Amino acid sequence: MADLRYGAAISQALTDAMAEDPSVIVMGEDIGGAGGSFGITRGLLDKFGPERVIDTPISEAAIAGMAVGAAMSGLKPVLEIMFMDFVTLTMDALVNQAAKARFMFGGQGSVPMVLRTPHGGGLSAGPQHSQCLEAWFAHVPGLKVVCPSGPANAYGLLRSAIADPDPVVFIEHKGLYAKKGPVPDVLTVIPLGQAATLRQGDRVTVVSYGAAVALALAAAGQMADEGVSVEVIDLQTIQPWDETVVLASLAKTGHLVIVHEAVEAFGVGAEITARMADIGFAHLSGPIIRVGAPFMPVPFAAELEARYRPSVERVVTAIRKTLGKE
Amino acid sequence: MPRQGANAGDQLAQLLRHYEQLLTVRRCEERLQRLFAEGEVPGFIHLSIGQEAISVGVMSALSDSDTIASTHRGHGHALAKGMPLEGFFAELLARDSGVCRGRGGSMHVADMSVGMLGANGIVGAGLSIATGSALAHKLKRSGNIAVSFFGDGALAEGLLHECGNVAALMKLPILLVCEANGWSEFSPADRQIAFNLADWSKAYGIEYRKADGNDVLAVAEAAEVLIHAVRDGEGPALLECTTSRWRGHFEGDAQKYRPQDEVQGRDPLEVAAAYLAREGVGEQHLSQISARIDAEVEAAIAAARAAPPANYESGFADVYTLSAG
Ligand SMILES: Cc1ncc(C[n+]2csc(CCOP(=O)(O)OP(=O)(O)O)c2C)c(N)n1
Ligand SMILES: [Mg+2]
Numbered sequence: 001m002a003d004l005r006y007g008a009a010i011s012q013a014l015t016d017a018m019a020e021d022p023s024v025i026v027m028g029e030d031i032g033g034a035g036g037s038f039g040i041t042r043g044l045l046d047k048f049g050p051e052r053v054i055d056t057p058i059s060e061a062a063i064a065g066m067a068v069g070a071a072m073s074g075l076k077p078v079l080e081i082m083f084m085d086f087v088t089l090t091m092d093a094l095v096n097q098a099a100k101a102r103f104m105f106g107g108q109g110s111v112p113m114v115l116r117t118p119h120g121g122g123l124s125a126g127p128q129h130s131q132c133l134e135a136w137f138a139h140v141p142g143l144k145v146v147c148p149s150g151p152a153n154a155y156g157l158l159r160s161a162i163a164d165p166d167p168v169v170f171i172e173h174k175g176l177y178a179k180k181g182p183v184p185d186v187l188t189v190i191p192l193g194q195a196a197t198l199r200q201g202d203r204v205t206v207v208s209y210g211a212a213v214a215l216a217l218a219a220a221g222q223m224a225d226e227g228v229s230v231e232v233i234d235l236q237t238i239q240p241w242d243e244t245v246v247l248a249s250l251a252k253t254g255h256l257v258i259v260h261e262a263v264e265a266f267g268v269g270a271e272i273t274a275r276m277a278d279i280g281f282a283h284l285s286g287p288i289i290r291v292g293a294p295f296m297p298v299p300f301a302a303e304l305e306a307r308y309r310p311s312v313e314r315v316v317t318a319i320r321k322t323l324g325k326e
Numbered sequence: 327m328p329r330q331g332a333n334a335g336d337q338l339a340q341l342l343r344h345y346e347q348l349l350t351v352r353r354c355e356e357r358l359q360r361l362f363a364e365g366e367v368p369g370f371i372h373l374s375i376g377q378e379a380i381s382v383g384v385m386s387a388l389s390d391s392d393t394i395a396s397t398h399r400g401h402g403h404a405l406a407k408g409m410p411l412e413g414f415f416a417e418l419l420a421r422d423s424g425v426c427r428g429r430g431g432s433m434h435v436a437d438m439s440v441g442m443l444g445a446n447g448i449v450g451a452g453l454s455i456a457t458g459s460a461l462a463h464k465l466k467r468s469g470n471i472a473v474s475f476f477g478d479g480a481l482a483e484g485l486l487h488e489c490g491n492v493a494a495l496m497k498l499p500i501l502l503v504c505e506a507n508g509w510s511e512f513s514p515a516d517r518q519i520a521f522n523l524a525d526w527s528k529a530y531g532i533e534y535r536k537a538d539g540n541d542v543l544a545v546a547e548a549a550e551v552l553i554h555a556v557r558d559g560e561g562p563a564l565l566e567c568t569t570s571r572w573r574g575h576f577e578g579d580a581q582k583y584r585p586q587d588e589v590q591g592r593d594p595l596e597v598a599a600a601y602l603a604r605e606g607v608g609e610q611h612l613s614q615i616s617a618r619i620d621a622e623v624e625a626a627i628a629a630a631r632a633a634p635p636a637n638y639e640s641g642f643a644d645v646y647t648l649s650a651g
Contacts, residue, residue, distance in 0.1 A: 034512035034583055057482030057518040058449050058510060086448065124368035124420075126431045128447030296645050300431035301420035301636035302368045308638075 002185060007177035009151035010040050010116075012187065013158035014078065018048050021076065024162060027054040027063055028080030037082050038118060038177050064090030064115065068098045068167075071113040076162060083129050084119035084171065098167035099142030110165045114158075119147075120211055120261055121298050121305050122175040130298035130305070132210075132262035137169045138239040138271070144192060145239040147171040149213035150181040153236055156190030164192060173211040173261075195242035197249070201231035204255040204319050207246055207272060209235040212259045212291075212310055219315035230319060238268055246272065247280050254285035255322040259315050264292030286322040291315050338605050340386070344542045345598045346615055347382040351402045352595060353623045354411065358401070358418060358432075361627075362577045367418050371432040374402040376540070376572035379594035380505050381406040383537075383545025384473060384565070387553045393441040393459040394473045395452030398433050399505075400445025403475055408440035411626035421633040428636025429644075441470075450483030452476060453502070457489045460500035460562075471499040471556050479510025481519045481526075490530040490562070497561035501553055502532070504564065505539065507571040512583045523566045532562050539567030540592045543601060 004012075018024045026041060032055035035042030045053040056063045060081060067077040081087055087094070094115065101109030121130035137145045146161055146168055148154035154172070161168040198213065199220050208216040213234045220230035231249050235241055250256050256276055258269035269290035276288060291310045299305055320326055355375050361367045374381065381402035388394070388407075396403040405414060409425060417424030417435055424430075425437050436444035443459060446452045456474030463470040480486065481504070493500050510518045527534035533555060537548040545567055552563035570591035574581045599612060 030512045037511075055513060055517070058479050059482045059484065061484050089448075123370075124431065125370055126433050126447060127429070128433065129370070294642070296641050297429075299429045299636065299638075299641060300369060300426075300434070301428040304420075304428070304636050304638050304641070 001182045003180045004151045004183045005178060005180050006151045006154050006172070007038060007040050009155040009183060009187070010158055010172060011042065013155045013162070014041065014044060015047065016187075017078075017159060017162045018044065018052065023074060024076045024078065025052045025054065025070070026078045026080065027056055027067065029056055029058055029082055031055060031080050036080060038174065040177070041080065060086055060089035061093065064093035065097065067113045067115070068093050068101070068111055071098075071111045071167070072101065072109060076112045078114045078116060078162060081115060081117040084117045084133055085128050085131050087115070087117060087133060090115065094137070094143065094167065094169070095140050099140045101142075102166065103142060111167045112165050114161045114168045114170050116158075116170045116172060118172045118174045118177070120173040120175055121309055124300055124302050124305060126300040127297040132260070132293070134169070134171055134238055135262060135267045138268060142167070143239065144168040144237065145171065146192060146237050147210040148236065149208075149210055149234050150176070150179075152181065152183045152187075153190055153196065153234070155183065155187045157192065157236060159189045160192050168192070171210065176211050190236065192237045193240045193242060195236055195245040196234045197231065197245065198234050199230065199232040201229035201253065203229045203253055204257060204322060205231045205233060205246070205249040205253045206257045206259060206315065206319070207233045207235060208259040209238060209268070210261065212261050215310055215312050215315050216259050218312045219319060222312065222316055223319055228319065228323070241272070243275060243279070246276065250276055250280045251283045254283055256284070256288045257291065257315065257318045257322055258288070259291040259310055259318075261309055262292055263295060264290050265295045267292055286324060289318040289322050291318045338607070341543075341598070341601050341605060342607070342615075344382055344386060344546070345595070345602055345612070346619065347385075347406055348378045348542060348595050348598055349616060349619050350411075350623070351378040351381060351405050353619055354405060354414070355401055357623055357627060359573070359577060361418070367432070368420060369431045369433070370576050371418070372399040372576050373573045374399045376591060376594070377505055377507060377569045378402050379542040379545050379597070380475075380503065380539045380567045380569060383542045384501070384503055384549045386546045387549040388473065389470065391441060391468065392470045392473065393443055393456070393463070394475065395443045395456035395459065396445045396475050397452060397477060397480070398445060398447055398449070399477070400435060400475075401432070404435045404437065404442050404445065407437070407442045409435065409437040409442055411622060412629045413437070415626045416630040416633050419630045420636050421630055422635060422637050422640075423630070423633040424636070427640065429641060450476065450480045450485040453480070453483075453485045453489045456500055457493050457498060460493065460498035461496065463499050464496070469557060471501060471553060473501045473503055475503045475505060477510065478504060478506040478508065478515040479518060481521075481523070482510070490526070490532060493562040494530045494532055497559065499556050499559070500562045501549070501556055502562060502564040504566045506566055506568050509571050509575065511575050523564060527564045532564050533560070534564045534566070536566045536568070539569030540594045541597050542594055543598075
């Protein structure tokens, strides 16, 4: 085991994918010479040259559409959108074009592209630079949505996303880029669609993804001190999500809490809740509780943003609530 | 700028107003630079130091009820349009008394009461907002116009083309103002843009002028001429102002990408001071102005610091309006 930063793991995945497969290209705004706004593509231009590491103008609609066309024509583009908030400008390419090509063209239209983008707050970056919009994409048939929680799965999932024959929205967290975590000596590929059980427990299941996984783990640690054993599942892939692992855990614990930074209403947690209330109803011994952001844009003021984002305390409260221990 | 037939006294008053506004924007941003470095201002801030003459020059040709849509580099636009200093600083310091109640910050300063429709975190977004504002002015026959400020990097956004077409087609009263500072974030703008705005304007049938964006009088003069025609219902016009960005893209930007020998544009304050000197306004008068502005800025900062912090609960009432019933 070695320690690697989350951002470095993503860089490594891009480097390895580009070295292995000459059809992989990366494109985006200030990703070449400047190495990306968060430094993730630093060094790629020197290694792979300007034909494969493409600095684009500020033209999100065009470059997302270009990624679709290039993917249909033999390349594997990995597009960086600087902040997830700017995906609004790429929506036609993703939702109407990339997502539907395989189905609409009778199975012919493979669109092996990846859109990488960071979501999340914590920087006082305000309402247009902090959003978590993953639920939008998870709602669109044809798109795969991935959200790694640490360096090891960031590497492994990005390798799978790039190799995948379908469009993948790969969501990173700004607050994780500089965080170090353990990775295996030989970095490994992690298949899409599989959750990871990070901590075993038998009283409550906490499902999470991305940066919120750390909150779930911290809350589980705190509850263990009180004698409550919490199982923590990292979804890793949001679409398609690993229903089997979540259901099996619920069957064991009877209690479910879902934690994400995105707005709670109509979100990923809502889907998991509805699904488990359906297929897991017999196992439930308490209400399913979601922990997410309130129905409000992300505020700029630091204290407001801190209150807005989910916290360990809120996860602990949710665990107590589902156990009826309030 | 001196209007035709204006007497010498009017001209001098105008030049003094320009100078005061330029200095106000400069001092505000210099103070923000420090407040940011000291950790009092959170988030991202993009300073317009070196580019102030564009805000001040264009705004001097507008009335209070004209509207503007701004960019991520919007402090100068906001202040020159008349946003009060106290509400401005209170916003950047995340106070409840901020123009946006501490919910937006630098990238979203807005003041509808002075026709400032907002700074913007989304490059190019202001173009369509200003185009829509122009539509409202036209339908209301208000005689007002809308102005869209945008950078040279924003020329790559598709919205420029869509809005140029719509505005020309509908003869909307809009002035497009490009602040050409040569940079699109960390890349030289000329590596991102394949066309020039003179040709672009011609293709859309839009009246075009270019001005030295570091010369407040040149900007005001060009804006005045174009705005006159825009107000008269002749359709959109475009003013391209060349300038330079003195600071990083944002505060904290190490600017490793920037060539050592890059030529910095003339200081808009020095250019304006030279005009005043020609009119016989000397150093002493200017330092009086400077002392007064410093005092105003410090008072605004002190008031902001003393104001209550942004309020969490109040935000829920402003997500959207619920019917009173
Ligand atoms: C839609 C969108 N894409 C990208 C960005 C990131 N970004 C912010 S400012 C900027 C460069 C803008 O350059 P320009 O328009 O010339 O304005 P300047 O910063 O030079 O004033 C970029 C790429 C953004 N905020 N919005
Ligand atoms: Mg620029």
